[in-house]
Amino acid sequence: MSKFMTVMMHTYRSKIKSKPFLISTLITIALLFVVTNMNEITKMFGGDEESKVAVIDKTGNTLPALQEQFKTAGADLKAEVYTKSEKDAEQSVLDGELDGLLIIDKDASGMITGSYKAEDVTNQDLITDIEMALQQIKNKAAAESIGLNQEQLAAIYLPVSFDKESLSETAKSEEEAAQVYILVYVLLFFMYMAVMMYGSMIAVEVATEKSSRVMEILISSVSPVKQMFGKIFGIVLIALTQLALFVAAGFAAVQLNGKLSGSESIIEELKLNEIPVPLIVYALIFFILGFFLYATLFAMIGSLISRVEEVNNIMTPVVIVIVAAFMIAMYGRENPESAFVAGASYFPLFTPMLMLLRVGMLSLPVWEVALGIGVLIAAIGLFAVIGARVYRGGVLMYGNAPSLKLFKQAILLSKQEKKDTTGL
Known part of the structure; x- marks a missing residue:
């Protein structure tokens, strides 16, 4: 046990103190704060200034209604009549004096039309505000043309009354489903990233030591099984440490956003703090x-390759499996009751993501959850036994090109090494 702890703590300390780990952690935390508070940061740099749009109203009476629509919708937009020529307005846009030019006219049937010109049309929020305002004016004009008053028009656009009721006593409410939906998405993403990031870290760690020829010395003092699991547990501690920092930073960033904006944080708004x-x-x-x-x-x-450069090549099949699990989970978020998702959730390499999805989105009986956990534990045990044998022989193999044939060679070498060690 002492040798296992030595390998585990050595792996943990060497990685936790490394500059790449510290730099990546700090950068990620900084990005969390920046992304979460992007609106407030934008305002600090004058991003909350009103957009200025010049309006050439060829109808002669649409601009006041347009301005009223912007005011009602709370659009951060200032629309004013432009008395000069269209060419002058276009030049003012190019010179940066105006954000855009809106030309209002009527078609052959007398309905409102709009033409918007800007230096570029990438500001979709501004364009959407203008388009929706014109649509409202057009709807009102069309209703008046057939004799509908405002009350009748409002009745037409009034949302249909639609009640939802779960008949099952164990079914989740709409609010609970929304909470779980977000939680499951976040956890699936975390699991996907964690496996991709830290799994490759384990493979690289083993390959690095093997390429430096330190492995023969380590094998003689620490058994391959203790060494393999020492590294695995060391990387797990690193992953949990970093993820805990990310979660704490994310929570602090969300709370800060709530204070700066003067509104409820997304945690309180969606009641994520009430998740079961x-x-x-x-x-x-x-x-x-x-x-x-x-x-x-x-x-x-990692034990099957001789150089760090070969890690990506031999990791490809596992990465494909991880990506497939993530894609099925994304499909399952919308169809959690699918028989395909249910069946795939018992395939060990898919179980972590898909069973988590089903537990979150559905009210599963305890035996199904227990079966999923049992499948995972059994698979870990099986992979540990096979992995230990492959690891024992693989760490002593050098100069071989990465291939699936190496598994058989590693197991055979493991048996031979074990016989030599025991003298049998």
Whole structure:
């Protein structure tokens, strides 16, 4: 146990103190604060100034209604009549004096038409505000032309009354479903990124030591099994440390955004702080078990290659599986009751993401959740046994091109090495 702890803590300390780890962690935390508070940061640099749009109203009476629509909708836009020529207005736009030029006219049937000109048309928010305002004016004019008053027009656009009721006593409410939807999406993304980032870290760690020929010394003092799992647990500690920092930073960034904007944070608005504790516990269980499952695979892969440059080549099949699991999970978010998603959730390499999805989105019986956890534990045990054998032989193999044939060679070499060690 002492040798296992030595390998684990050495892996943890060496990575946690490395400059790439510290720099990537600080950059990610900074990005969390920037992205979360982007609106407030934009305002600090004058991003809240009104957009200035010149209007050439060829109808002669549409501009006041347009301005009223902007005011009602709360659009951050100032529209004023332009008395000079259209060419002059276009030049003012190019010179930066105006954000855009709107020309209002009527078609052959007498309906309002609009033509918007700007230096570029990438500001979709501004264009949408103008288009919606003109649409409202057109709707009103069309209603008046057939004799409808404002009350009748409002009745036409009044949303249909539509009630939703779950007949099952265990079904989630609409509010709970929204909370879980966000949580599941975040956790799926975290799991995907964690496996991709830290799994490759394990493979690179093993490949680096092997390429430096330190492995023969380590194997003689620490058993391959203890060494492999020492590295896996060390990387798991690193992952949990970094993810805990990201979660804490994200929470602080959201709270800061709420204070700066003077409104409720998204956590309070969506009541994410009221997410059931069992769901959080299940999320942690599937996250940790899933990470261990893939970590074992990556450690085994790392032992089969001789150079760090070969890591990406031999990792490709595992990465494809991870991407496939993530894509099925994205499909399952909209169709959690799908028989395909249910069946795929019991395939060990898909179980962490898909079972987490189903637990969050559906009210599963306890035995299904227990079966999913059992499948994961059994798969981890199987991969650990196979991985330990491949690791024992793989770390002593050099100069081979990465291929699936190396698995068989590594296992055979492991048996031979074990016989030599035991003297049998």
